[in-house]
Amino acid sequence: MSSSFLFPGLSRRTLLKAAGASATLAAAGLPTRLFAADPIKVAAVYTVPVEQQWVSRIHKAAMAAKERGDIEYVYSENTSNSDYERVMREYAEAGNKLILGEVFGVEDAARTVAADYPDVAFLMGSSFKPDDAVPNFSVFDNYIQDASYLSGIVAGAMSKSKTIGMVGGYPIPEVNRLMNAFMAGVKETAPDAKFQVAFIGSWFDPPKAKETAFAQIDGGADLLYAERFGVSDAAKEKGVLAIGNVIDTQADYPETVVASALWHFEPTLDKAIAEVKAGTFKAADYGVYSFMKEGGCSLAPLGTFEDKVPAEVKAMVAEKEKAIKDGSFTVEINDGEPKSS
Template sequence: MSNTRAFNRRHFLASTAATAVLFGAGPLAAAEVLKVAGIYTVPVEQQWVSRIHKAALAAQARGDIEYTFSENVSNTDYARVMREYAEAGNTLIIGEVFGAEQEAREVAADYSDVAFLMGSSFKEDAGLPNFAVFDNYIQDASYLSGIIAGAMTKSGNIGMVGGFPIPEVNRLMHAFMAGAREMNPDIKFQVSFIGSWFDPPKAKETAFAMIENGADVLYAERFGVSDAAKEKGILAIGNVIDTQADYPDTVVASAIWNFEPTLDAAIAAVQAGAFTAADYGMYSFMNKGGTELAPLGTFEGKIPAAAMELVTSREAEIKSGAFAVAIDDSEPASS
C-alpha cells in the first residue's frame, strides 16, 4: 500500500484521556497526555519499525500518549509529513530519517516547541536542541546469537543478508560474526546487501545463492531470508523480532530489539520539559533492557551445551559491565 498522506487509515487514538505527571517546566513540558506521531518509510509490519510501533502502542495503552502514524512515506515526502504532524499539534514526533537527514533537521528547526526523536546514522547537534537521535544498538544480543550460530553450523559457512551497509546494520553483523568465531575461529562468511529495507523476494533469492555456495546457517537481517532457509532445510538466525513460532524448524535464535526503554525515556523527558538534543542509542543496550535473546522455543535443549554455557556467562558479564561487545560500524565483507 502506497501512502504519502500525513494521516492514514490506521490511526490509533487513545480511548480515554489521562493526565501525565508534570516533573518540570519548559517549552516542551506537557500537562496532558502527549500527542505522538510516528512517520515510517516502510510498513509497520517491517521488523525494525514494528518494534517502534509496538512500544508506542504500549505507551498509548498505559494512557501516556495519543498515538497516530503514517507508513510507507517516501524519503522525498518525509519533510512534508513531518510538517503536517507538527502543525497538527503533536508534541513528540518519532520515526527514521536515514534517507532524509538534512530535510528532517531543517523541519525540526522550524518547530522548536516540538520534540523529534529520530532513527539516524548521525549524532545529535547541540544547535538543534529539540532533535534527538537513536539507532539500533542491539550488538549485545547479536553477539550472543552468533555464538549459537557458530555452534550450529556444520559446514563452517554462514550466509548473511542485510538491507544496506549503514552503521546500524554493520555493527550487528560484526557482533554476530564475532560471536560465531568464539565457537569456530575459522568460520567463513558470505555477506551481501540487497539495497532495500523491505524486499523479501530479493532477500530470498540472495539467500538461495548463498545456500548454493555452501552456507548451512543464514543470518536473517531482512525478511525473506528465513523463507529461503526453510525451503532448503537449513537453519537461520533472526534479527530484531522473534519469528521462531513462524519458523519452528528453522529459526534457532534471534536478537530482539525492545524500543520501550528508548521511547519511555523520551516521553519522560518531554513531560519533564527536559527534552534536548541527545543520543538515545544507549537505551538499546542489554543493560538497559533494550535487547535480549528470544526464547529458543523448539530449539531448547538442541544447542550444544558448551555454546549455551558461553551464552549464559557472556550475558551475565555484559549486564554487569565485565564484558563489552565491540561496536564496529565499518562495512563487513565476505571471508
C-alpha cells in the same frame, strides 16, 4: 473561552494559584510537568510498513505507551523520502508534541523541519549525532550488538559446514555493527567459520533477499543470518537454519529459526516521553537505551531449539550475557562494512 469551561469544577482562583506555582518552578529552573493523566500527542513517520522488523519495534513500543495512557499515537507508513518532510510538518502543525521516525535518507530535511518547530520534540533514527543548533532533535539507533553477539555464539555451534550466509539491506552503520557483532560471536564457537556477506539495496524486498539467500545456500551455507525478511523463507525451503534479527520469527519458522537478537524500543521511547512531559527534552543520543544493560535488547528464548543447542553453548551464552550486563565484558561496536571471508 472561560477557564471554568476548560476545567469544570475548578475556580478561577485555583487555576491562578496553579499557574503561579508553575511560574515559580520555572523561575527556579525546575521543570514544569503536564498533569500526570494527560497523554502527550505522539506521531510517527515510517518509510516502510509497520510490519518491517526495525519499524515494528518502534510501533510496538508506541502502542504499549498508548495502551498505558501515556500517549495518543498516530502514524504514517510507506512514506516516501520525497514526501517525508511534508508529513513531518503536518504532524507538527497538528499539535503533536513528540514526532518519531527514521530519517536515514532525509537527514537534512528532517533537521530543517525540527528547527522550524522548536516547541516539538523530534526523536529520529539516524546515523548522525545530535546537534546543539537543533536542541529539540534527538537521535537513536538500534545498538543491539550485545544480543547479536550472543546469537552468533549459538550460530557457530549449530552450523555443520561452518559456512554462514549473511543477507543485509544496506552496508550502513546500523546494519554493519550487528553483522560484525554476530560474526565475532560465531568465532567464539567456530573459529574457522567462513562468511558470505551480501546486501540487497533495499529495506523491504523479501523476494530479492530470498533469492540472495538461495545463492548463498548453493555456495555451501547451512545457516543464514536473516537481517532482512525473505531470508528465513529461503532457509526453510532448503532445510537449513537461520538466525533472526530485531524480532523473533521462530513461531513462523519453528524448525528453522534457532535464535534471534531482539530490539526493545521501550526504554528509548519511555525516556523520551518522560523528558517531554517534564519539559526537559533536548538534543541527545538515545542510542545507549538499546544496550542490553539498559534493557534495550535481548536474546530470544531458544524455544523449539532449547534441547538442540548444546548445554555448554547455552552456558557460554549465559556467562557472556551476565558479563555484558555487569559491565565486565563489552561487545565491540564495529560500524565498518563486513566482508565475505
